Amino acid sequence: MNSRIIGTGQYLPENIVTNEKLSETVDTSHDWIVERTGICQRHIADDDATTSGLAYHAVMAALKDANVDAQDIDLIILATTTPDHTYPSTATLLQEMIGNNHAASFDISAACSGFIYALGIADNFIKAGSAxxxxxxxxxxxxxxxxxxxRTTCVLFGDGAAAVVLEATEEEGIISTHLHADGSYKDLLSVKKSVISGPDVYPYVQMKGNEVFRHAVTKLHxxxxxxxxxxxxxxxxxxxxxxxQANLRIMTATAKRAGMPxxxxIVTVDKHANTSAASIPLALDVARKDGRVKKGDLVLMEAFGGGFTWGSALVRM
Known part of the structure; x- marks a missing residue:
């Protein structure tokens, strides 16, 4: 059996923060951000929002698109680096929200490569006959x-969620996935606050941008x-x-090296900024819904994130 994507869905918070709006409180400008990243705006969630809540809206949209009932799902994998709790997993909270009470459900943390990692895991579950x-x-x-x-980090990211529904089928679907990591680069991109880190640890994203850029272009190629x-x-x-969707310059360099015009x-970084594990399924959903990605198309997805982690998925839609 193969696994095939039969539905996609997304959710973005209503609050849109443009570069111009951000420059009112941060020492930056629209031109500075666009020149370095390609980002024009990002969606920022309200203070009472949760990762599981964003995921719920995306999953319900994907289930509707696939014409699948939540009780028919037997596996839920949620990729995130901002879980609701240490445990229970955000995936189990999501499972309850959608009205499913039996699917194997768990989170994975692979930073911006999280969706590709999760897709690879789910693909192997289905090919093994476990889902x-x-x-x-x-x-x-x-x-x-x-x-x-x-300003070197806060301009780069946004909030959001997106989901895909996979189905076991004899048709061609996910053709291959390739996953890698190298923990020796752990200090170049990280959030080091944890339950064991103590009160004095800086609790926000830390990034050595030039080095991350260089490694990202190389690893993605x-x-x-x-x-x-x-x-x-x-x-x-x-x-x-x-x-x-992290940085338009990285994306363009990767496409050029691969010989792709x-x-x-598919580019959504201008409107969504970097939504980490949500960015690739967000872009996929946008491209499916606007008619660019059609059934039968061959799609290559690739990601790079903190860890470092990186991976790809080649998919027949």
Whole structure:
């Protein structure tokens, strides 16, 4: 059996913070942010929002799109670095919200690569016969882990959630996934606050931007080449590239190295900023709903995040 994406859905908080609005409280400007990142705005959740709540709205939209009842789901994997609690997992809170009481449900933490990691895990569950219908969701409240006085990080991120529904099928679907990590780069991009870190640890995103940029471009080029080589394809064979929406310069460099024109790349970073594990499924849902990504298209998704983690998924829609 293969696993195939049969539905997608998303949720973005109503509050949109433009670069101009942000520059009223942060020492930055619209032009400065756009030149370095491609970001024009981001969605920021209300103070009472939860990661599970964002995920709920995205999952219900995906279930409706797939015409699947929540009780038919037997696996829920939620990728996040901003969980509601240490435990129970945010996935189990989500499970209760959607009215499911039997699906295996758990969180994974792989930073911005979280959705790709979760998709790979769910794909293997289905191929092993352990699940027939699965939900994979990325949901993040990154506004809660940002220092709003640090212009090098707070301009980069936004809140949001998106989900896909997978189904076991004999049709071609997820063709391959490739997952990697290297913990030796742990200090270049991190949030170090934890239950054991003590009260004096800086509780927000820390990033050495230039070094992260350099490694991201290299690793993403390598993962794209690894994926294409594994299935004996070239960039010309790919209908759409959906990269993690972190920085337009990184995304453009990756596409160029892979020999894919800009026109084949789905871009939402300008409107969503970096929503970490939610960014790729958000971009996928946007591109499906506006008619660009169609059934039968060959889509390459790739991501890079803190850890470092990186990975790809090649999918026949």
């Amino acid at each position: 027939k219908k699965a939900i994979v969701v990325g949901s993040e409240l990154y506004s809660r882990v940002l220092d709003w006085e640090d 390598e993962i794209v080449e690894e994926t294409l080589t594994a299935v004996n394809l070239t960039g010309d064979d790919i209908d759409w590239l959906i990269p993690h 800009r026109e084949k790349m």
